[in-house]
Amino acid sequence: MVEVEIDGKKVEVAEGSTVLKAAQELGIFVPHFCYHKKLSIAANCRMCLVQVEKAPKPAPACATPVAPGMKVWTHSEQAVRAQKGVMEFLLINHPLDCPICDQGGECQLQDLAVGYGNSASRYQEEKRVVLNKNLGPLISTDMTRCIHCTRCVRFGQEIAGIMELGVAGRGEHSEILTFMGRAVSSELSGNVIDLCPVGALTSKPFRFAARTWELARRRTVSPHDSLGATLIAQVKGDEVVRVLPLENEEVNECWIADRDRFSYEALRQPHRLNAPMLKQNGAWTEVDWQTALEYVAHAFRDIAAEHGKDALGFVASPHSTLEELYLMQRLARGLGSENIDFRLRQSDFSLDGVRSGVPWLGMNIAEISRLDGALVIGSFLRKDHPLLCQRLRQIAKRGARITAVHAAQDDWLLPVETFMKVAPSAFPVALLEILKAVCSTTGASPDTQFAAYLESLPVSDEARRIAESLCSARNGALLLGNFAQHHPDAGLLHSLALEIARCAGQLRVGILGEAANSVGGYVAGACPSPGSGGRNARMLWEDPCRAYLLLNAEPRFDCADPAQALSALSNAEHVVVLTPFVGEHGDYADCLLPIAPFTETSGSFVNTEGRVQSFRPVAQALAQSRPGWKVLRVLGNLLSLPEFEFESSEQIRDSLVAGRDVTAQLSNDMGRVDWTMPSAPPGLERVSDIPIYRTDAVVRRASALQACRDGTDPVLRIHPATASEVGLSNKGRARVKQGGAATELSVQLDEGVARGCVRIAAACEASSSLGPMFGPVTVEAC
Amino acid sequence: MLSPEALRRIDTEIAKYPADQKQSAVMAALAIAQQEKGWLAEDTMAFVADYLGMPQVAVLEVATFYNMYDLSPVGKSKLTICTGLPCALSGADEAADHLREKLGVGFSEVTADGSFMLKEGECMGACGDAPVLLVNNRRMCVRMNKERIDALLDELNS
Numbered sequence: 024m025v026e027v028e029i030d031g032k033k034v035e036v037a038e039g040s041t042v043l044k045a046a047q048e049l050g051i052f053v054p055h056f057c058y059h060k061k062l063s064i065a066a067n068c069r070m071c072l073v074q075v076e077k078a079p080k081p082a083p084a085c086a087t088p089v090a091p092g093m094k095v096w097t098h099s100e101q102a103v104r105a106q107k108g109v110m111e112f113l114l115i116n117h118p119l120d121c122p123i124c125d126q127g128g129e130c131q132l133q134d135l136a137v138g139y140g141n142s143a144s145r146y147q148e149e150k151r152v153v154l155n156k157n158l159g160p161l162i163s164t165d166m167t168r169c170i171h172c173t174r175c176v177r178f179g180q181e182i183a184g185i186m187e188l189g190v191a192g193r194g195e196h197s198e199i200l201t202f203m204g205r206a207v208s209s210e211l212s213g214n215v216i217d218l219c220p221v222g223a224l225t226s227k228p229f230r231f232a233a234r235t236w237e238l239a240r241r242r243t244v245s246p247h248d249s250l251g252a253t254l255i256a257q258v259k260g261d262e263v264v265r266v267l268p269l270e271n272e273e274v275n276e277c278w279i280a281d282r283d284r285f286s287y288e289a290l291r292q293p294h295r296l297n298a299p300m301l302k303q304n305g306a307w308t309e310v311d312w313q314t315a316l317e318y319v320a321h322a323f324r325d326i327a328a329e330h331g332k333d334a335l336g337f338v339a340s341p342h343s344t345l346e347e348l349y350l351m352q353r354l355a356r357g358l359g360s361e362n363i364d365f366r367l368r369q370s371d372f373s374l375d376g377v378r379s380g381v382p383w384l385g386m387n388i389a390e391i392s393r394l395d396g397a398l399v400i401g402s403f404l405r406k407d408h409p410l411l412c413q414r415l416r417q418i419a420k421r422g423a424r425i426t427a428v429h430a431a432q433d434d435w436l437l438p439v440e441t442f443m444k445v446a447p448s449a450f451p452v453a454l455l456e457i458l459k460a461v462c463s464t465t466g467a468s469p470d471t472q473f474a475a476y477l478e479s480l481p482v483s484d485e486a487r488r489i490a491e492s493l494c495s496a497r498n499g500a501l502l503l504g505n506f507a508q509h510h511p512d513a514g515l516l517h518s519l520a521l522e523i524a525r526c527a528g529q530l531r532v533g534i535l536g537e538a539a540n541s542v543g544g545y546v547a548g549a550c551p552s553p554g555s556g557g558r559n560a561r562m563l564w565e566d567p568c569r570a571y572l573l574l575n576a577e578p579r580f581d582c583a584d585p586a587q588a589l590s591a592l593s594n595a596e597h598v599v600v601l602t603p604f605v606g607e608h609g610d611y612a613d614c615l616l617p618i619a620p621f622t623e624t625s626g627s628f629v630n631t632e633g634r635v636q637s638f639r640p641v642a643q644a645l646a647q648s649r650p651g652w653k654v655l656r657v658l659g660n661l662l663s664l665p666e667f668e669f670e671s672s673e674q675i676r677d678s679l680v681a682g683r684d685v686t687a688q689l690s691n692d693m694g695r696v697d698w699t700m701p702s703a704p705p706g707l708e709r710v711s712d713i714p715i716y717r718t719d720a721v722v723r724r725a726s727a728l729q730a731c732r733d734g735t736d737p738v739l740r741i742h743p744a745t746a747s748e749v750g751l752s753n754k755g756r757a758r759v760k761q762g763g764a765a766t767e768l769s770v771q772l773d774e775g776v777a778r779g780c781v782r783i784a785a786a787c788e789a790s791s792s793l794g795p796m797f798g799p800v801t802v803e804a805c
Numbered sequence: 806m807l808s809p810e811a812l813r814r815i816d817t818e819i820a821k822y823p824a825d826q827k828q829s830a831v832m833a834a835l836a837i838a839q840q841e842k843g844w845l846a847e848d849t850m851a852f853v854a855d856y857l858g859m860p861q862v863a864v865l866e867v868a869t870f871y872n873m874y875d876l877s878p879v880g881k882s883k884l885t886i887c888t889g890l891p892c893a894l895s896g897a898d899e900a901a902d903h904l905r906e907k908l909g910v911g912f913s914e915v916t917a918d919g920s921f922m923l924k925e926g927e928c929m930g931a932c933g934d935a936p937v938l939l940v941n942n943r944r945m946c947v948r949m950n951k952e953r954i955d956a957l958l959d960e961l962n963s
Contacts (some may be wrong), residue, residue: 180860189862191869202861203847 027093042095043071043084053097054106054135056113056220057172058085061277062181068113068172070135072105073097081105103139110139115146116195117221118167125163126222128235132170153198158188159206160730161213161281163230169223171197175215182278183209184416184436199223208732210409210715213284217267217277228288228727229265233257241641242269244628245283246342246621247722249536250388250410251630252279256287256622256641263287263622263642273389274630280409281731282715282722287622289604289724290645296605296617297646307609312647316654319572319614320661322597323358326570332359336558336568339365339549340575341538342719343651344626345635346675347601347618348540348547350655351574357664361557362568365544367576368505368537368713368785370561370583370795373514373696376553380690381545382517384631385500385533394418396496398457398489399427400520401450402504405435406715406733408535412437424492428453429506430710431740431782432775440492443485444777447710447797448703451512454519456482458526460490467526472695473519493527500531505713508537509583511797515698521691532691536631538719543629546685567591573600574651575618577607577720580786584795586764601651604720617648620721624650625672633689635680637673703779704799707749709761710782711796717786737784739802740773745780750804758805759783761794767805806852811841815856828859831867835874839942844875872927873942880915880922882961885939886949888925891932900936900949901925907958920962 024035029046036045041064046053057068066086073084076094081102084095096102114136121127153166173190176199180186187207191200201207216226238257245252252275257265266287268279299315300307310318326334337355339348348365355363366372374382384391391397391414404427405412416437419425427435428443428450445453459477462469469477493499501520510516517534524530536542544550551557558566564578564587571592578588592598592611600608603620618624623644627637644650652672659667669675714737716728728734739757741749751757753772758765759781768789776782785796793800807815818833834853839845845868854861868874875883886904888897901912904923910916912925931937934947938957946957 186860186862189860189866191865193870196869200862200865202851202865 025089025091025093027089027091027095029095030097036089038089040089041085042073042075042082042087042089042093045089046073046084046095046097051097053084054139055085056131056135056170057174059174059177059218062174062177062218065173065177068170069109070106070113072102072109074099074101074105107139107141110136111141111145113170114140114144116151116167117170118150119144120168124165124168124222125225125230126168126219130222131220151195156200156204157206158201158224159208159212159732160727161227161285162207162216163225163227165223165225166198166200168221169199170221171199172220173199174218174220175199175224178215178218179207179209182214182413182416183211184413185209187212188215206732210281210406210733211278211413213281214268214278226265226284228285232264233259238264239641241639243622243638243641244539244636245279246539246628247282247286247718248280248408248410249538249541249631250275250408251539251628251634251636252283252410253636254279254283258642261643261645263290273387274634275410278410278413280715281728282409282718285727286722286725288726288728289721290620290622292645294604294606294724295645295648296602296615297648298617299647300615302613307615312649315614315616316657316661319599319616319658322599322614323570323572324662326597327358327360330569333362334569335360336362336563336571337364338367338560338563338571338573338576338578339363339544340367340577340581340719341365341540341544342721343540343575344621344624344672345540345543345547345629345679346626346672347574347651347655348544348549349675349679350652350659350669351572352547352549353667354572354655354659354662354664357659357667358662361551361555362563363549363551363557364560364563365540365549366560367578367581368509368560368583368796369513370509370511370797371513372559372561373698374517374693375551375559377514377694377696378690379692379694381542381633381688382534382536382691383542383633383689384535385531385691386632388414388630388632391415391500392418394423394496394498394500396424396492396499397426398493398499398501398523399425399429400454400501400503400516401429401507401510402427402502402535403429403431403433403506403712404504404535405433406712407505407537409715411535424496426489426492428457428489429504430777430780431712431773441485441488443483443489444775446703446708446777446780447506447510448701448708450507450510451515451519451700452480453486454516454523455480456486457490457493458519458523460487461494461523461527464490464494465526465528467528469526470522473522476700490527493523493530496527496530499527500533502533502535504535505537508534509711509796512698512701514696517691518693518696518698521693534631534691539628539630542631542633542689543627543635546629546688547679564588564591567594569595570597571595571599573598573602573608573612575602575720577602577723579607579791580717580723581719585785585791586762586794601654602720603648604724607720616654617646618651618654619644619648623648624652626650626652627672627676629685633686635676635685637676707745707800707802708780709795709797709800710776710780711785711790712782713786714784717784723786736789737768737787738771739768740771740776740782741802742774742776742778742780743772745776745778746770746772749802751802752804756805757802759793760801761798764793766790766792806849807838807841811837812856819857827857828863831857831859831864832871835864835868839874844877844879878915878919881920883922883924883941885924885926885942887927887929887935887937887939889928889932891928892935892937895935896950897936900938900951900954903951903954907954921958
């Protein structure tokens with residue numbers, strides 16, 4: 024530790040700290056623009072100049088390391104003169120157009136100019152003008168305002184992992200731009216808007232919508248991925264007009280993904296369902312809530328009486344709140360049905376009944392940043408979990424060894440030491456190879472259920488390298504991604520991951536939860552009780568019910584096998600949908616109930632580390648929308664179900680989690696699962712990703728995100744060698760068949776796809792008529 | 806994109822640095838590419854970036870920082886005349902005026918027939934022989950009075 028004195032106050036800081044950091048410890052504010060705690064030090068704005076004893080000239084506080092006995096003055100005459108001088112230079116070429124600038128009122132330059140700027144400029148000459156750049160649908164530019172702090176450039180290099188913005192030119196001709204005027208494509212790009220200390224980079228969808236002082240700032244939680252990023256929703260009137268990150272070092276640090284930031288656009292008209300609707304004689308009519316709810320109660324009661332309680336099916340999106348999921352399962356069980364599920368994209372449920380607890384990340388999110396090795400199994404990591412991927416990127420930079428087993432190799436923008444690319448049906452074999460290599464390194468003996476397979480199994484070099492990196496990790500983890508959970512042998516993959524972890528010496532096993540409430544769904548009990556014979560997400564469609572209740576779910580996009588789900592729904596007598604949105608369920612539903620999206624209801628999400636995060640509504644419910652939990656509660660009352668008298672969502676949450684430690688329910692351990700070794704299907708295998716802006720009903724309607732490169736229509740991706748075997752050519756068209764379903768797609772050759780596979784994104788319009796996300800598929804040129 | 810000869814020269818430059826720091830060779834690689842192509846088009850820079858495994862915009866940063874990289878077509882002969890102080894005191898302004906008049910173009914412009922480009926340069930480190938003029942970044946001509954300029958233009962025209 025080093026003792027220094029700043030403005031007459033003594034403070035002890037770690038060796039190598041900077042003067043700025045020491046000043047912050049003391050609560051002394053040093054003006055700055057380019058410094059940011061999460062980014063490297065550039066020291067190019069010079070705003071943080073301070074006086075240092077015995078130094079001949081002012082020094083930048085952000086880049087000056089402390090030395091024992093150092094005396095610093097941050098507000099002495101010399102320091103302030105230097106800071107004022109810098110401010111004068113910064114303002115020379117700044118347009119001073121605050122009245123028409125979106126940053127006005129929340130601008131660091133504006134704020135500091137009040138303290139350090141002159142009231143009038145001495146500069147009489149011409150100001151420079153910089154042409155604006157088109158950075159895509161999310162970020163609006165006014166490059167003349169730029170003060171060249173390079174925060175946006177460093178963010179790209181260091182956090183997003185992709186350097187898309189750079190500083191071209193020199194001196195007075197410097198400007199921030201992208202190569203060839205391309206739009207930025209990073210899924211974290213919106214963070215540069217927050218980082219920009221001036222109005223050079225602002226939010227395009229928010230442009231000219233409001234002034235910061237008109238906005239109420241309300242805390243909420245992201246409903247998209249399982250990270251549960253904490254957000255500030257900014258509300259004008261009753262409309263969310265902007266979403267910003269709420270800093271939370273343990274979860275999202277100070278970042279959010281573009282999906283969290285811009286999805287609020289979906290919560291407006293024309294996307295919203297305004298009133299309860301009933302389909303009568305094939306035509307939709309608006310009805311009042313009372314009529315609609317009584318209709319539903321009657322319908323469910325009639326079906327149960329006529330066809331048995333087992334004829335009712337309850338399907339929830341894992342993006343629903345904990346309270347909604349809980350009341351839905353209470354409703355279902357109150358009616359006597361165990362046909363409940365929220366794991367809509369999963370196809371293997373062999374773990375039900377053998378798992379010891381709720382599958383979770385296996386560690387705190389912050390602990391990811393302390394891993395020194397990780398094997399990621401079956402994950403489109405960068406797009407599925409943008410901020411978890413960012414954490415892995417940071418540890419990889421510090422030397423952690425990242426390896427992967429997956430069917431499609433995308434650029435995760437981090438160094439992956441070994442990428443074992445195998446077809447989905449070969450995943451178990453790949454993990455067995457790794458297990459064998461691990462056992463031969465550590466001398467551990469594998470469990471008997473796998474031993475027989477290991478004996479004659481040839482071990483590839485890749486598996487050996489992955490095993491070596493796992494065995495050398497002192498704090499390593501195996502992370503099972505969304506793809507591994509959707510996999511038809513998910514249970515086997517999970518048990519193999521546990522076995523590898525055990526044999527390699529106490530590695531941790533983590534499940535990267537797919538959705539905001541992937542953990543919460545289990546906590547709420549929204550899946551069939553083991554041994555009850557209730558239908559899980561696969562059986563709900565395979566063995567169709569007479570009546571369905573859909574909660575926030577859009578089966579065409581949210582299910583493992585959309586074709587099968589749609590056929591079950593269209594044959595059902597009643598389909599009741601609780602949704603905030605219009606436009607999806609018209610064909611098969613007979614009752615639509617408008618429920619409030621996450622911004623208009625109170626509720627909770629349990630993130631992948633088991634953190635229960637509750638939130639209040641940030642805006643009034645639109646039109647006749649009602650919070651989902653209230654709708655379900657009233658349905659429960661109408662059906663005279665016992666113990667359905669909830670007054671608030673907090674009461675529901677407390678009845679579920681108060682006094683009970685959610686983290687104690689979390690466990691990735693399991694008993695023995697029944698499995699058979701899968702064989703490769705004849706012909707080609709389908710590999711499905713869920714594109715980042717297609718994951719849930721909200722983000723699918725967010726127009727700015729849909730206009731991004733990640734929002735474009737999916738193509739059929741195939742390895743060039745496999746393509747030539749089946750006669751496909753790049754940019755050509757292909758007819759894809761899966762069982763009885765078929766569609767046409769453009770072809771893109773991609774060496775990242777495992778041989779013998781075709782990669783077709785699920786959850787997209789173009790592929791929604793196809794069958795399961797895994798399994799055999801035929802393609803032919805057309 | 807580039808000839809095998811140019812790639813061989815770039816490889817020689819890359820070999821001067823540790824294997825994981827190929828991008829250290831970016832300035833040399835851009836110079837070699839420019840010598841072959843005459844100027845640095847965006848796809849040339851993109852090629853260099855991919856060849857060195859670095860972000861394309863990072864190559865653009867380097868190419869726009871140094872003014873001996875040309876980011877637009879330069880004509881057959883690029884004449885860069887130093888207008889720094891020692892050259893200016895020794896008659897660089899007159900020499901520049903003479904060039905402008907003879908070629909009919911201003912600084913950073915290319916003659917209509919595409920044979921000459923005139924550029925304003927900074928100190929080339931030969932102030933003792935001012936005014937100094939550089940042809941195509943490689944050939945240095947010194948003491949450029951009107952007669953020697955005329956002779957140079959005749960030679961380049963022939």
